[in-house]
Amino acid sequence: MNDSVLKIENLTKTYKLGKRDVQPLTNLNLEVKKGEFTAIMGPSGSGKTTLLNIIGCIDKATSGSVLIDNVDIAHLPESQLYKIRRDKIGFIFQNFNLLPYLNARENVELAMELAGKFKGQRKQRAKDLLNTVGLSGREQHRPQRLSQGEQQRVAIARALANDPAIILADEPTGNLDVNNKQEIVKLLLDLNQKQGTTIIMVTHDEQVAAQTQRMLTLNNGKILKDKQTQKSTLSGNQSKAEETQEE
């Protein structure tokens, strides 16, 4: 729990929109430790997605530094960035964003194919991962034949495929009904606790956020609140999750 997997210093992001600039992030500082499950909350337009995109190397910081595993990605060229995305980051989106012409297993395999893993290796790991997210037996199904909750599970399996340093989830439960929502949160909590996966999750849902270890609140491009919600022990998390459900 000591080594930080993410360290952001003085991060500013400015969008130039003609004469008026938009600055969703202003001198933001943040450190996330390995194995932490962090929730980011904040009003719409407060820069949550922007922050996640910059950490995920799909958007560029205007200034400041962003260190992932001690590499400052804020100053890397695209020829290096795609490797960070491939090897260090796992994205989970609100709309799942599975490739519709690939089945569940192939969607997971694609991430590994991009990383140059061999076919046999890929197939087995994809099966194992789908098993982990509770989708054994559904490997051959294309996204349109899966429920929304199941699609998000495939997306989670895909995000885990290359054993990334950080999982970035932008409102992963935003499109799900109450039952599916809790299932997905449980799955993420499980991954975090059993496998020590570092997760940063944007959510508008306080109940969801409350089940994590750390809750950040963004406002006007800055971190307004940074709250440790509970102990990071396995039992603590589980009891908390149960409590929430009872409410």
Add this chain to the structure above:
Amino acid sequence: MGILTRATRNLSRRKTRALVVIIALSLALTMLIILPPSINARQALTQKAINSLIANADFLKTTVTLSATEIQCDYTISFDPNTMIGHGTIWLTQPLMNESLFNNITSLPDVTNVIPLFLELSTANRSYQIYGVPLENASFQMDPTILPQNITQGRNLQVGDSGVVILDEHAAENLSASLGDTVTILGRNFTVVGIEGLELPRGANGVTMSLADAQAITNSTGQAWAYKVFADNIDNVNTVVSRIRSLDPKLEVSAGLSQLNTAQPLESQINVLTQAAQNNLNQIQGTGLIEISIAVIADTAIILFIMLYSVRERTKEIGTLKAMGASNAKILGQFMLEGVLLSVIAAVIAIAVGVFVLPTLASVLLPMPVQTGVGIGWDPNGTVVLQPGMVSFGKTPVIPGHETNFIAASVTPEIMLLGLGAAILLGALGSLYPALKAARTRPAEAMRYE
């Protein structure tokens, strides 16, 4: 599940659209595949016609020029008094000319060449006539009044030939001889090396051999039936004629100057036809080139637009791929492969279709080659004339060695490979810009795109 599988899956995602695009592409590619062989065939055909016309023109020129400076001289032909009594048939006879006359004519001023011709007419006991040809005189190889021109079997006489004969069809029949047989002519054996088809202007029942042979078997060494005398130029023809007449008043001397008058219009007629054929050739090339360009542009443009549309439609997918760590090169490759795949599928269809529709489509797409031609022939008097339709496709031309046959175009394996290669190239070309656009997509914006 490699990049190719993904490309194929993507195409089959929108089946109707893919089908329409492939049909459009294969139309363009069919044109592209059938045009080059069709143009080649038509070009070759027209070129052959042009070559034939040019050969005719050259031949005409030399023949006419020669015959215009030509003077024929011989003794008057008369009835054979020995055959006039007691026989149903009257036979002709003509005195031979002696070698001293040959030498006298040869040494006349303004005379360039004297060709002795030999003819032994048929008699009551011998149905065939014997022709003796001065084989060493190469300038008369094409003159049908001297050397047979219509050899149907075997070969013609050659310089140095001796002991061999050419029989025309009648003579062969009368002698019951065929190619390769040995026939006895006036007591001497000859091998039949060629059979001559019957054709004017030489009379039927001819046995043709070398001049020396003909003179030897008729015991008339040094003698000739007629001389062809050539003046050094057209202006001197009349002078030479009177000089020959003064050598022996009994000689019949005639000049072929009148040939000149027919030569000019014939030549210009051939020139007009040659020009028409040349224009036809240019037209075929021009039309073909325009159509090939249209096919190339159509193929490329269809791929360009469909791939641009596809890239736009799949912005979010591209963003996702990038977020997953796909490099720009990988995305470029993926989209270019899809464009190439479309083009290649269409090319395979186009090749299959092209094999069947080539003759029909080619005649729709390209101008027809010149179909009629003009050849050179001889009228019954041995005068050179232009004969319509003698050099035309599928027909036998007058001048041997200038046959024009129909040339069939077909989709050869080379054309198939070239077509496939072109399809790959055009597919890559058409999808390059869309694929670059896909590769340059900014993922953060793509993810916000709805």
